[in-house]
Amino acid sequence: MNEITPAAEHHYDGPGALPVADVPHKARLTDTDPQAARRAERQVTFMFILAILLFIAFIVAYIAVDKNTVVYIPVFGEVGASTMLLGLTLGLGAFLIGAAAIQWAKKLMPDVEVVQERHEMASPESADHEALDAYTRGKTESGFAQYKMIRRTLIGAMALFPIPLVVILRDLWVTPPGSPGPATILSHTLWRKGSRIVVDGTYQPLKASDLPVGGMISAVPADLPAVEDATGNLDARGKAAIVVVRMAPNEIVSQQGTNWDYQGILAFSKICTHAGCPISLYEQRTHHLLCPCHQSTFDLADGGAVVFGPAARPMPQLPIGVDAEGYLVAQADFAVPIGPSFWERG
Amino acid sequence: MKFLAVRRRSPIVGVALLLLALIGIGAGYAAVVSARPAEAAAVNGLQNQVQQGKELYLAGCSSCHGLQAQGTSQGPSLIGVGAAAVDFQVGTGRMPLAAPGAQAMRRTPQYTQDQIDQMAAYIASLAPGPQIPTAQDLSYQGADTAEGGVLFRTNCSQCHQAAGQGGALTYGKYAPSLMQANARQIYEAMLTGPQSMPVFSNGTLNTKDKQAIIKYITAMQQSSNPGGLSLGRLGPVAEGLFLWTAVFAALILVAIWIGIKAR
Numbered sequence: 001m002n003e004i005t006p007a008a009e010h011h012y013d014g015p016g017a018l019p020v021a022d023v024p025h026k027a028r029l030t031d032t033d034p035q036a037a038r039r040a041e042r043q044v045t046f047m048f049i050l051a052i053l054l055f056i057a058f059i060v061a062y063i064a065v066d067k068n069t070v071v072y073i074p075v076f077g078e079v080g081a082s083t084m085l086l087g088l089t090l091g092l093g094a095f096l097i098g099a100a101a102i103q104w105a106k107k108l109m110p111d112v113e114v115v116q117e118r119h120e121m122a123s124p125e126s127a128d129h130e131a132l133d134a135y136t137r138g139k140t141e142s143g144f145a146q147y148k149m150i151r152r153t154l155i156g157a158m159a160l161f162p163i164p165l166v167v168i169l170r171d172l173w174v175t176p177p178g179s180p181g182p183a184t185i186l187s188h189t190l191w192r193k194g195s196r197i198v199v200d201g202t203y204q205p206l207k208a209s210d211l212p213v214g215g216m217i218s219a220v221p222a223d224l225p226a227v228e229d230a231t232g233n234l235d236a237r238g239k240a241a242i243v244v245v246r247m248a249p250n251e252i253v254s255q256q257g258t259n260w261d262y263q264g265i266l267a268f269s270k271i272c273t274h275a276g277c278p279i280s281l282y283e284q285r286t287h288h289l290l291c292p293c294h295q296s297t298f299d300l301a302d303g304g305a306v307v308f309g310p311a312a313r314p315m316p317q318l319p320i321g322v323d324a325e326g327y328l329v330a331q332a333d334f335a336v337p338i339g340p341s342f343w344e345r346g
Numbered sequence: 347m348k349f350l351a352v353r354r355r356s357p358i359v360g361v362a363l364l365l366l367a368l369i370g371i372g373a374g375y376a377a378v379v380s381a382r383p384a385e386a387a388a389v390n391g392l393q394n395q396v397q398q399g400k401e402l403y404l405a406g407c408s409s410c411h412g413l414q415a416q417g418t419s420q421g422p423s424l425i426g427v428g429a430a431a432v433d434f435q436v437g438t439g440r441m442p443l444a445a446p447g448a449q450a451m452r453r454t455p456q457y458t459q460d461q462i463d464q465m466a467a468y469i470a471s472l473a474p475g476p477q478i479p480t481a482q483d484l485s486y487q488g489a490d491t492a493e494g495g496v497l498f499r500t501n502c503s504q505c506h507q508a509a510g511q512g513g514a515l516t517y518g519k520y521a522p523s524l525m526q527a528n529a530r531q532i533y534e535a536m537l538t539g540p541q542s543m544p545v546f547s548n549g550t551l552n553t554k555d556k557q558a559i560i561k562y563i564t565a566m567q568q569s570s571n572p573g574g575l576s577l578g579r580l581g582p583v584a585e586g587l588f589l590w591t592a593v594f595a596a597l598i599l600v601a602i603w604i605g606i607k608a609r
């Protein structure tokens with residue numbers, strides 16, 4: 001079994017005879033024509049020499065070409081000269097070594113068909129016995145059947161082993177002692193009655209007249225920068241980010257609460273209720289807010305209802321109004337937790 | 347002075363004074379009269395521009411937007427969209443519409459800038475709307491690229507992609523790539539909210555903020571690709587697709603070559 005025999009010496013005519021044994025050997029051009037063999041030799045040598053030159057070129061390019069040089073190459077456009085040269089020389093050089101080796105093997109190395117028979121699929125009977133013996137010996141020597149207490153406690157220990165790994169998942173969110181639990185923290189944002197709505201990035205407060213019909217802007221509560229400075233993290237931003245849009249009041253079909261808009265200006269959470277991606281793909285003509293992650297689509301003219309995609313809850317709406325100076329403010333915090341669902345959420 | 351005092355009663359003085367007065371009146375009248383035609387020409391020019399714009403509008407746009415720009419079932423009303431909207435839509439070749447569909451595509455403009463200005467003047471004459479940004483509005487060179495980046499990533503990147511390459515919206519609509527857009531077009535797009543894009547008025551993003559965004563987009567347009575082929579700057583998805591198609595095809599060809607029996 002498994003030994004390799006040249007096909008020429010292999011004579012087998014029984015059932016399942018290999019067709020290769022019947023194919024007459026055909027000599028290659030390089031076997032019959034010495035000139036062709038020399039040509040193949042030259043080809044292989046040439047490829048190896050080219051590889052040598054490319055590796056030298058790589059070293060030269062690495063030392064000589066400044067890494068900030070930019071060159072224009074058609075199709076590729078403006079590219080870094082150094083990256084381009086290093087990639088081309090090293091890649092082409094490595095490819096040529098492989099190509100030369102294959103050409104060498106195909107044209108010059110001995111060309112003999114060989115037959116190698118498959119070994120049997122089933123393992124030999126002796127191996128089966130060996131395995132069974134080992135199992136039986138282990139069973140009797142360890143006394144697994146004999147020591148009942150040991151067996152049961154072992155099973156108990158193994159069953160409990162994964163439980164601690166599950167329990168520690170609960171503390172992925174570490175809250176300082178005395179602070180409210182994760183469910184409470186997730187359910188409340190920075191928004192509260194009278195929080196001014198400011199443009200995200202410039203932190204300019206907004207008046208109703210600043211936002212035209214068809215307009216949209218990403219916004220945050222005015223006290224967010226101070227909170228971020230104090231906490232040093234983005235938790236508050238992750239919950240309080242909103243998009244403010246304006247549509248003609250008669251285009252609003254429904255809202256999550258009575259008079260939660262201000263003259264057609266509506267504020268919705270920016271955090272998708274499916275997987276928590278921040279979304280501001282707002283199509284002003286259809287009033288659809290589209291999530292780029294999984295294509296959940298919310299109709300902001302219809303109370304943020306889900307019109308497409310995997311999101312299960314409407315986009316939470318923030319009730320807004322104006323303060324004494326005419327700036328847009330929140331009437332209250334979100335009525336429902338923002339973002340994706342979580343265990344303790346009702 | 348003595349010289350003048352002695353001769354002030356000379357008969358020639360009267361004639362000289364009369365002549366001086368006549369010249370003064372003549373010059374004054376000429377100045378007033380010559381100023382008036384200039385003003386009149388400006389008013390006439392604007393009226394001409396509006397009139398010519400109306401003629402272009404009636405010929406090229408009214409079949410969809412209506413004879414009074416009131417809008418039809420084929421196209422929206424243009425009353426109050428302002429000169430900036432006309433300059434953007436016609437100046438980027440999106441209007442006149444090449445074919446009905448989910449979205450108008452950027453094309454070579456079909457009108458000259460003079461004609462676009464005339465149509466813009468006509469539409470602006472119907473109702474007040476956003477004006478074409480001035481050269482001062484568009485002087486973005488001193489703006490803060492980093493601030494523009496913050497505003498772009500907050501408000502623009504989710505449709506136009508972080509590198510401004512554009513992306514898909516719903517039902518065949520898409521946010522176009524920003525690589526062809528110039529400062530004026532970017533400014534006008536923010537101001538007017540073409541097609542699905544929301545309006546970013548000067549109340550929400552002021553001129554300085556808009557200039558910063560333009561500076562950021564310009565920086566992306568001008569940046570080279572140090573790593574080689576950009577593949578649309580879409581990141582791992584485009585790169586993975588390239589590997590699984592182009593590179594795998596090349597590897598399969600090599601495998602076929604290895605397998606071919608030498609002759």
